[in-house]
Amino acid sequence: MSKMYYENEINEQVLQGKKIAIIGYGSQGHAHALNLKESGFDVVVGIRPGKSYDAAKEDGVEVKSVAEAAAEADVIQILLPDERQKAVYEAEIAPYLTPGKALMFAHGFNVHFGQITPPADVDVFLVAPKGPGHLVRRQFVEGAGVPGLFAIYQDATGQARDLALAYGKGIGSARGGLLETTFAEETVTDLFGEQAVLCGGTTELVKAGFETLVEAGYQPELAYFETLHELKLIVDLMFEGGMATMRYSISDTAEWGDYVSGPRIIDASVKARMKEVLTDIQDGTFAKRWIEENETGRPEYTKFKEAGANHQIEEVGEKLRAMMPFINKGKQKVTVK
Ligand code: NDP
Numbered sequence: 001m002s003k004m005y006y007e008n009e010i011n012e013q014v015l016q017g018k019k020i021a022i023i024g025y026g027s028q029g030h031a032h033a034l035n036l037k038e039s040g041f042d043v044v045v046g047i048r049p050g051k052s053y054d055a056a057k058e059d060g061v062e063v064k065s066v067a068e069a070a071a072e073a074d075v076i077q078i079l080l081p082d083e084r085q086k087a088v089y090e091a092e093i094a095p096y097l098t099p100g101k102a103l104m105f106a107h108g109f110n111v112h113f114g115q116i117t118p119p120a121d122v123d124v125f126l127v128a129p130k131g132p133g134h135l136v137r138r139q140f141v142e143g144a145g146v147p148g149l150f151a152i153y154q155d156a157t158g159q160a161r162d163l164a165l166a167y168g169k170g171i172g173s174a175r176g177g178l179l180e181t182t183f184a185e186e187t188v189t190d191l192f193g194e195q196a197v198l199c200g201g202t203t204e205l206v207k208a209g210f211e212t213l214v215e216a217g218y219q220p221e222l223a224y225f226e227t228l229h230e231l232k233l234i235v236d237l238m239f240e241g242g243m244a245t246m247r248y249s250i251s252d253t254a255e256w257g258d259y260v261s262g263p264r265i266i267d268a269s270v271k272a273r274m275k276e277v278l279t280d281i282q283d284g285t286f287a288k289r290w291i292e293e294n295e296t297g298r299p300e301y302t303k304f305k306e307a308g309a310n311h312q313i314e315e316v317g318e319k320l321r322a323m324m325p326f327i328n329k330g331k332q333k334v335t336v337k
Pocket residue numbers: 023024025026027028029046047048049050051052053066078079080081082084088106107128129130131132133134
């Protein structure tokens with residue numbers, strides 16, 4: 001088994017007294033900034049004027065422009081959208097990357113695919129929580145932590161590894177465990193996971209199930225409960241105790257159906273296509289398309305987003321969730337911008 005790093009074996013001293021600039025205050029940015037601050041570290045947020053700027057001010061963290069934050073920080077964590085990082089890095093961060101500073105990421109995309117090439121005399125590493133930013137914050141507040149990955153790309157000072165571990169502890173990820181990886185492995189597996197299983201695979205599976213029931217004449221509300229709402233309850237059991245715990249809790253009839261029908265849905269052809277998706281990620285085909293999509297103003301992204309928002313399952317879900325206020329009770333609200 002690979003070595004996992006937990007809180008008690010990490011000395012955060014190395015990061016104490018250093019100024020940490022969190023560039024961006026979105027999903028990951030707000031979580032890293034607030035968690036690090038509450039862990040006792042010296043944090044400044046670097047952000048342009050706008051919604052995020054206002055949110056950071058309201059949360060009481062020190063806020064400056066990206067350039068000012070990058071100039072004064074020892075450790076610079078870039079938590080901007082991946083497709084914006086290159087431009088902001090070149091204009092507002094690179095000029096202040098003096099020798100011995102540390103440049104950080106939460107995903108290896110830009111370094112791995114050659115969009116950002118940091119100078120040789122700075123530390124370069126990533127700390128990537130394996131969960132959405134709002135959960136990184138919520139779990140930290142609850143005393144828990146989203147597990148994370150760390151990877152060293154360049155160790156100019158000899159301290160990169162210790163800094164990465166201390167940072168991972170500061171955001172709470174060492175409570176769940178930190179696992180060492182490389183930029184290449186993190187980038188490819190993160191993209192594959194979100195595309196094939198977590199986001200792409202799951203949303204298409206749910207949608208196909210919902211449509212199959214509705215097209216066969218069953219009530220949309222029932223189809224929503226059956227294919228989307230209940231998914232969380234099932235996944236929670238897998239999260240807590242693996243597939244065996246989930247199968248222990250469901251009926252034997254459900255378990256039997258799982259065994260005989262599951263492989264009819266997710267068969268060898270699905271796995272073959274997963275391998276194609278993995279190859280596209282590995283050889284840069286996916287990255288090239290996404291970079292071009294951004295350079296041309298996101299025409300396809302906009303169409304996909306609109307189609308997703310207009311799907312019947314969203315309309316039905318919105319009405320049903322409004323009648324279940326307990327779903328979001330006591331939780332930090334995640335608003336769709
Ligand atoms: P978000 O889209 O949630 O946040 C982006 C932030 O960047 C916002 O605060 C936005 O501010 C700001 N921003 C955008 N453009 C600029 C600009 N030109 N100048 C200054 N600020 C700007 O990003 P994520 O948190 O999703 O992603 C950040 C990084 O974390 C990425 O590398 C991603 O791959 C990685 N990651 C994300 C995860 C997640 O849970 N979302 C999970 C693990 C890793 P404004 O309000 O002004 O637009």
